[in-house]
Amino acid sequence: MTDQTRHALKELQRLDEELRDARDEIEQVVESIADVDEPALALESDVGKTQGRLQELRVEERRVELSAKEKAARIERLDERLKGVRNVREEAAVSAELEMVKRSMESDEQEAYSLIDQIRKLELQLEEQQSALEQARQEIEPRRVELEADRARREAAIAEMDEQRKAFVETMPESEIRMYEGIRRGGRRRAVAALTEDGACGHCFSMLPLQLQNEIRHGVALIRCEACGVILAQPVAEDEGDDEAAGADAGAPEGDIDTDG
Known part of the structure; x- marks a missing residue:
């Protein structure tokens, strides 16, 4: 191995070590961004769950309201029918059906009141969650912007190092x-x-x-x-100096490695 080859391979190894360290540092920045975002993400999850539950309750409320309207219309028809009954037997049948529909409508009304109360409470809860989320976002934004800028700088530096490595490799056999x-x-x-x-x-x-x-x-x-x-x-x-000291992975032999030629 000539001195030129030795120095070229050592320089390539140095570039690769710097690239690897730089990429490790970016991973650390990404982890820091995730840590900063975590409280807001938890609040976003809570807001999403509350919104989903509200949507379900509103759909159920509409269903109950429609059911109550249908029963009210049915009660009106039964009242009219009751006025024209011809015998006691028919009157008893219509009256029984009318009473059953009225009880069912009362049940729908009670269910509707319960749903409206749940919706009101959830709307208040959602307002509180959204307020807390907005506050959390405002608190983390400066740090997040700082970390994102740091990440962008590091990625630009890595891109430049990649170009340097590519140019260097083109000079080697x-x-x-x-x-x-x-x-x-x-x-x-x-x-x-x-x-x-x-x-x-x-x-x-x-x-x-x-x-x-x-x-x-x-x-x-x-x-x-x-x-x-x-x-x-x-x-x-x-x-x-000590530039050629054994690396952190020095130790036991690692077995056969394909030389690719």
Whole structure:
């Protein structure tokens, strides 16, 4: 692996780490927005339930009113019929039917009064809920606007970073990109690690054969750790600091990884 290749892959890995961190930060902002919205959303749910129940009661009230009107009209017809009965038997039958309809209409009227009372109480409850919802929205709006602006800024920054990465990748050999992307596929954060001074993988710390160590140190080719699969680079020079320290996911080998070529 030449110095140019090593630095290119390290730079690509750095860009990917920054992109991943930036996306994680946006997720945190989105969670913060959800937390801010939660009280208002709960009130919105309550308002919706109350409105739905009001609608049901109003439909039921109309049904009862129509039923009562129909029975009132029927009572009028029975009263007229009662005036023209020809015998006692017919009079008794009409009177019995008339009494039954009147009782039924009284029941409808009582039900209508009950529904009207429930509707009135729910309308008052709805007014209170809507007032509380409006107040909650006013209280959270400044913070929500702030968070949405922060989210927009971060998304714009990520879009710019994506463009930078795309331009950078176009300068690199396709075979290197395939190998690099194959290693990172599945969520692994680190695809390139430096060989340690004593000849171990800087990611999983497995010792490498001397021949592979020499090839890596001399930049002969792209060589991967047989244990964890990362691309191995020359040991880090002292002036490069700790940039090549093992990542947070260093540890046990991760098994075979498709190199895509």
